[in-house]
Amino acid sequence: MTVIHLKKLCVGAENVDILYERQCAIRKKFKKTIHITRMFPKKYIELRNGGSIFWVFKGYIKARQSILDIERFTGKDSIKRCKIFLSDEIILTTHKKERPFQGWRYFEDKDIPSDIELFDQSRFDSENENLVSELSKLGLV
Secondary structure, eight states: OOOEEEEOOOTTOHHHHHHHHHHHHHHHHHEEEEEEESOOOTTHHHHHTTOOEEEEEETEEEEEEEEEEEEEEEEETSOEEEEEEEOOOOOEEEEEEOOOSSSEEEEEEOOOOOEEEOOOGGOOOHHHHHHHHHHHTTTTO
């Protein structure tokens, strides 16, 4: 079976450190890392078969997380939504330029950026991340 991935804008987060902090708060509340969205992906079987969510920050893919499961649910406001269960680990990737889009986009294995390392908040350096983004713009990374 084919594996596919999601590209998703990390709205309101300027870097991976902020995503990490948000997810720590989510894990405190739900005991799991969950991303909630309105739409349920039609290709959910392929996503659950080893897919990842690739996070886009300021026009660049910079990190990913493995998708563990996907389920539908209805909120207290009676609106149908989707829970995407993610691994707790955030993996930093090579930076890849992305055009603006809404919602998410599917992403095939042939198009994914390479993994660099596991995110470690104690070693996070926003200056270093900005440098990698600039080098990516020049095609040097």
